[in-house]
Amino acid sequence: MEIPAKYDASQVESKWYDYWMKHKFFHSEPDEREPYTIVIPPPNVTGVLHMGHMLNNTIQDVLIRRARLQGKNACWVPGTDHASIATEAKVVAKLKEQGIDKNDLSRDEFLKHAWDWTHEYGGVILEQLKKLGCSCDWDRTKFTMDDDMSESVIKVFVDLYNKGLIYRGYRMVNWDPEAKTTLSDEEVIYEEQQGLLYYLSYKVEGTNDTLTIATTRPETIFGDTAICINPNDERFTHLRGKKAIVPICNRVIPIIEDEYVDMEFGTGCLKVTPAHDENDKNLGDKHNLQVVDIFNDDASLNSFGLHYEGKDRFVVRKEIKKELEDKGHLVKTENYINKVGTSERTKAVIEPRLSDQWFLKMEDLVKPAIKAVLEDGDVKLFPKKFENTYRHWMENIRDWNISRQLLWGQQIPAYYFGDGTDDFVVAETIEEALKLAQDKTNNQQFTISDLTQDTDALDTWFSSWLWPMSVFDGIRYPENKDIQYYYPTNDLVTGPDILFFWVARMIIAGYEYRNEKPFENVYLTGLVRDKQRRKMSKSLGNSPDALKLIEEFGADGVRVGLLLSSAAGNDLLFDEALCQQGKGFANKIWNAFRLIQGWDVADIGQPQSSKIAIDWFEAKFQDTLLVIEDHYSKYRISDALMETYKLIWNDFCSWFLEIIKPEYQKPIDKATYEAAISILENNLKLLHPFMPFLTEDIWQYISERTPEEALIVAKWPNPKAYNKDLLTEFDFASEVVSGIRTIRKQKNIPFKDAIQCLVINNEDANTTFDEVIVKLVNLEGIQYTDEAVDGALTFRVKSNEYFIPMAGAIDVEAEIKKLTEELQYTEGFLKSVQKKLSNERFVAGAPEQVVASEKKKEADALAKIETLKASLASLN
């Protein structure tokens, strides 16, 4: 077979992806095998593949491919979520470009546009995942707004409502005045902003006194309904029981007392605006204060703002400053840095606002989820450090505001039939709602047209928290074959930024609806940052184009690059050089294969060195396999890769192949060739999860394979007993090789000149690897001797002394210097060991094993010192 001289990733990758798809290797159906299941963290439909996705999905693909090789029934369910806020924002922007105002459209018309948008862009990211090599079961692709998925969401809403866990509440929420919707606390980002602290004086009613308050938001004085002082504050005893007059609007408001007020901050007098501040709302509830809402839903002032009506809050802030100043109410301003909540999506400054919202009671729901992670270990977090974060959130959980003032999403299945706060019913369909309404009102004359459905949609997370169940239709049909077989899933791979949004809530939902965890292990990846540790983001423009990277370095190269330095839970500092390293690795393996493949095989005897090399590599392979398995078991994927990388590059290519390589244009013996092929195949298996394309390609070049024999479904190597002595003996031999190479380099001895080597075998090292050493450094042979050799360069491995006789003059001075340095070092070492051993408390206190090892160190040092001294004596 003709083998291309260069590995061309772009051609190879599409070829094998098509091949895998054609033979349905990604597809899973329940059978008698053990299942291994991952559900993808659904990327949202507005996205394109970014570095975070690449990392995340590479890890999932590594896990799923390994499971497949291990003979499990591997099922990776892909899909997307509808991302209500983000998508709606995109659709609104697109309509705007076309000159269409969202508010001019009916609900159905808008949704049609949203669906069009989703159909056009929603699948892009999944197509990109294919380029990365992701072996998802594409037949199972789901979307959180699919009919069956939406039905599940509605069913769950109704169920929770009927259980009394969902309620309607008038609450202070985070209002995004741009998107005109509520945000959850998690969607608000607090940013430090330079602002001003305004000191304003209010008249005290019926006196000539004034009092001064400090505020960052002077425009909210129109909503003031009290002034609050601390009852312990002696500065203000004269204000007790009095009233104050709000500037400009001249509202008379009570002066109340509460220890909540911080006497140190500002002036010690606090203006209370219950409609526009969470803390003020609490104070207001406690003291029964009036609530005055001064804003429209776009955060412009309403009629309470008097002559400012219709103007934006920030405009008003500027203008009112001037008015207050003119009227003598502005005492002073100070620079002040405060934290301002902004919308994650629209960047608008959040306005705290009172409104009707739907809430889910969390207190009882979280209990099994806390237990599962923190007590029973049913669900394990990797790295473990996130358990603390999880605990903190779960133990301080607040009710979940699940309504959003948006159209794109599942419409809340609540139907109103009157103006009373209780005049509504909740049902899966409007027909059922009608029945309920008729019963509730005792009025059978009610018709569907008397019902109005709540216009709000549900929070997107209220869909995705069901994801591991709903993708298998486990909400609608809890007994179906798929959910029974695949649930609970095995691993979840996601970012720590959505530990609460999503992971915790899935655990909660899992226990509520199946009384079982949704997954066993959660692997939390780090964030992908650039070299300067900046988060990758579109606005910074520091995120490389994912597909271009794949084009340049190959999917395998990019996968390796991403994984190489992404220790679990640590941020990954992305650098294209890492992908280059991955590509270089691919090239290395390709060439190793070309080397083997190019050999002529003959019916000749097997050299001793080759036989030993095969035995040694098999031991090394087994030893490494155990290390790799251990890394996988701890989700240390980058360590598993590095271990594989070193096995292949160092042990296989640099040592093994160099040992068995036949002389130029000479054939190789059959036994060695076959062993080399078999070893290469095993290496490919270990490497396949990381570099699926390259490995499958080489695998198929090695011999003709039927689809059943494809690498993707090959059998992962089983651990076997192995000879550990071979490994230590090899390490010793490799030190000898290094010693000789160093001498060759120092003395500029060309490799093709065979040299002599004599050894005083003080260590009684066995001769197993002698042939290997001879071959690797081109010796005439290794001779054993009892006496130091004159006119030779020397080096030592442990207490063994090696001599390389030199024809020319030996630089005696240099030799003496080298030996003296070694001697001094060893003597110093001996001294420290003996100091330890002469310490009675050490000998008495330390474990036997430790003392024994110190004694061995002492003996080794003594032996080496003797050798060194003998050499020095022979030189002098």
Added chain:
RNA sequence: GGGCGCAUAGCUCAGUUGGUUCAGAGCACUUGGUUUACACCCAAGGGGUCGGGGGUUCGAAUCCCUCUGCGCCCA
């Protein structure tokens, strides 16, 4: 302001119960190399007061206290 975590080679990180293998890996760096798989290569080498200080111990990168500097989450 409250909570959690981190600090080891130029960079990114390992280092499990305090002691064999304890100061390590990869990259980067230096030096040498056109030997017929690969210069996307081969070989050899340098490099660390384990953030500072104190303590416990026969023994500390590892345990405790403290200081400094970072990061994350929550308010």
